[in-house]
Amino acid sequence: MSQALELFEPDRSQMDPARFAGLLRAQLAEVTHEVITQIRRVIPEYNRPEDSAYDQVLRLSAEMLFTGFLEALTDPGAAPTRRDETCRALGHFEAVEGRSLDHLQAAFRIAFHIAWRRTVITAERESVPTSVVSTTVEAMLVYLDEAVAQTRLGHQQATGHADLRRREERRQLLHLILQQPAVVPEAIEELARTACWWPLPAEATLVAVHPEAHCTRAALDSDVLCDLDSGGPCLLVPGPMTAARASMLRAALSDASSVLGLTLPLEKATHSLRWARRVLDLAEEGIIRDGSLIPCQDHLMTMWLLSDPALIEELTRRHLDPLRDMSDGHRRRLIETLAETVTTRSTAVEIGERLKVHPQTVRYRLRQLEGYLGDGLDDPDTRFSLDVTLRAAGLRRRRHLGRRGTPGG
Numbered sequence: 001m002s003q004a005l006e007l008f009e010p011d012r013s014q015m016d017p018a019r020f021a022g023l024l025r026a027q028l029a030e031v032t033h034e035v036i037t038q039i040r041r042v043i044p045e046y047n048r049p050e051d052s053a054y055d056q057v058l059r060l061s062a063e064m065l066f067t068g069f070l071e072a073l074t075d076p077g078a079a080p081t082r083r084d085e086t087c088r089a090l091g092h093f094e095a096v097e098g099r100s101l102d103h104l105q106a107a108f109r110i111a112f113h114i115a116w117r118r119t120v121i122t123a124e125r126e127s128v129p130t131s132v133v134s135t136t137v138e139a140m141l142v143y144l145d146e147a148v149a150q151t152r153l154g155h156q157q158a159t160g161h162a163d164l165r166r167r168e169e170r171r172q173l174l175h176l177i178l179q180q181p182a183v184v185p186e187a188i189e190e191l192a193r194t195a196c197w198w199p200l201p202a203e204a205t206l207v208a209v210h211p212e213a214h215c216t217r218a219a220l221d222s223d224v225l226c227d228l229d230s231g232g233p234c235l236l237v238p239g240p241m242t243a244a245r246a247s248m249l250r251a252a253l254s255d256a257s258s259v260l261g262l263t264l265p266l267e268k269a270t271h272s273l274r275w276a277r278r279v280l281d282l283a284e285e286g287i288i289r290d291g292s293l294i295p296c297q298d299h300l301m302t303m304w305l306l307s308d309p310a311l312i313e314e315l316t317r318r319h320l321d322p323l324r325d326m327s328d329g330h331r332r333r334l335i336e337t338l339a340e341t342v343t344t345r346s347t348a349v350e351i352g353e354r355l356k357v358h359p360q361t362v363r364y365r366l367r368q369l370e371g372y373l374g375d376g377l378d379d380p381d382t383r384f385s386l387d388v389t390l391r392a393a394g395l396r397r398r399r400h401l402g403r404r405g406t407p408g409g
Contacts, residue, residue, distance in 0.1 A: 015128055017135050021073035023122055028070070031118050032062045035111045042110060045103050045214070052254045053216045057093065061086055062111065069115075069143050073136065083143075084150045091154025096218050098229065101155055105148060112144050170198060174225040174236055178270050185267070198223065201238035204269050206261040207249065207293070208276035209233040210284075213256030220252050221245070234273055249293055257283065259294045272296075278303050287398050305392040312396065315389040322372040334372075337365040339390045342383045 036058055040047040048054035068083040094104050116137060123133045173191050176183055192198045209215060215228050215235075225236040237245055241263050249260070261276035279299050283290040287306070288299055306312070323331045340351045348362040355362070369377065376382040 015132055017132055017139065018074045020123070020128055020132050020136055021070045023126055023128075024073075024119065025070050027118060027122065028063075028066055031115060032059070032066060035062050035114050038110050038114060039107045043103050043106055045099070046107065048214060048216075049254050053219045053251060054214075057090075058107075061090055065111070065147065066115070069140065072143060073139060076139075080146070083147060087147045087150035088154030088157070091151035091156075092158040093218060094151075095155045095158035098217065101148075101151060104151055108144060108148060108151075112140065115140065166197065170225050171227050173198060174227055174234075177225075177236065177266065178234075178273060180270060182267070182270070198225075199238075201266055203239065203263055203265050204272070205237045205241045205245075205263045206269055206273035206276055207235040207237065207253075208259045208261065208273060208280045209235065209253065210257035210280060213253070213258060215256060216252045216254070219248065221248050224248075232277060234276075236269065246293070253292055255292050257290055258292055259283070259296050261296045275300075275303060282306070287395055302395060305388065306395055309396065312389065312392040315385065316393050319373075319386055319389050334365055334369055335390065337362060338369055338386065339394070341366065341369075341377070342387045342390065 039058065046054060046058055064086050065083060068080060068086075071078060072080060072083075090104060091101065094101060119133065119136060119140070122128070169191070173188070176188050176191060189200060192200050209228065211231060211233060213233070215226075215233070217226065217228070220226060220235070221237075223238050225238075227234055235249075237249070239245075241260065246260075257280070259276040259279045261272035264272045276296050279288070279294060279296050282288045282299065282302060283294060288294070288302060320331075320335065323334060326334075336355060337351065340346065340354060344351070346354075348359040348366070352359040352362045377386075
């Protein structure tokens with residue numbers, strides 16, 4: 001029986017790096033998953049949502065590089081073509097994203113340490129000779145050095161590439177388009193034609209991006225102007241906002257907090273960005289729901305109502321000052337009924353259904369309001385002013401609640 005078992009056990013005396021590679025290959029999926037998880041935990045720039053462009057690049061690169069190393073162990077004479085192409089592409093990607101190689105080299109170090117630890121554990125478990133382990137680790141270090149050299153080459157090639165120089169010129173063009181006071185159109189046309197090779201569109205859509213959000217530049221269409229390094233990151237998408245453009249932006253921004261501005265003539269692009277940034281502020285304040293590519297057009301009235309907080313306070317004081325001496329609860333109930341009345345012009349029965357009170361209670365409150373506010377409720381202008389004031393006051397209360405609910409608020 002013992003002789004039969006020995007036939008199925010690997011002969012440790014015949015173990016070499018090629019056979020050891022076979023043992024390591026069985027753990028490839030686990031090691032790749034551990035490396036990706038650790039990289040995303042340690043390097044925030046690479047911690048993007050699953051299925052995003054970054055996640056796909058990270059996963060495919062890790063799998064390809066680990067597979068390439070195991071193939072090199074099995075066949076040391078094979079040309080490392082795929083590894084070199086992958087590493088140069090990674091270096092190019094970092095350059096396009098506007099970064100040095102620091103993050104990428106840190107990711108390589110994380111991958112090496114995890115792979116080295118797994119190699120030692122496997123060797124101890126399988127009683128692999130020390131000489132084989134030493135040869136494998138040495139090959140791993142050489143492989144890593146050569147991989148880093150190829151990423152550096154790809155980064156250098158990309159940095160000197162005309163496309164990156166043109167991207168910087170287009171960033172300058174974006175600043176010129178958004179400059180206030182506005183520059184003469186001829187200056188924009190000259191820079192767009194001679195330096196940037198950028199056809200001036202009749203209209204454009206500005207996208208405001210949260211300063212702490214991540215954007216995958218490589219996923220952007222080549223004609224999108226962007227400034228992602230300033231305190232107020234933004235994108236300019238030429239032409240109308242088509243379904244294809246929206247899909248491109250979702251791929252680039254993933255779940256990053258951002259606002260899709262209005263599509264306006266190019267000379268009014270600064271308004272599109274100003275309003276988009278205002279909506280982004282409203283989302284951060286908790287007045288509207290935060291998200292990615294929030295449509296600015298859905299919140300125009302909210303922006304208008306909150307455009308002058310001091311004026312809203314004064315209107316609120318003038319309209320509701322007669323209610324100031326009553327209890328908070330009673331005043332809240334009256335204002336709730338008043339808001340339904342001036343906004344909907346509904347009957348007491350309909351208002352009662354919405355407020356979940358008896359219609360007679362609604363009528364009683366309305367008589368009280370007439371006593372406090374006089375006959376102004378019958379005047380269309382007063383009703384409109386009350387409607388606007390109460391809506392704005394409600395939004396301001398939402399802002400207060402949003403800030404109070406935030407940490408440290």
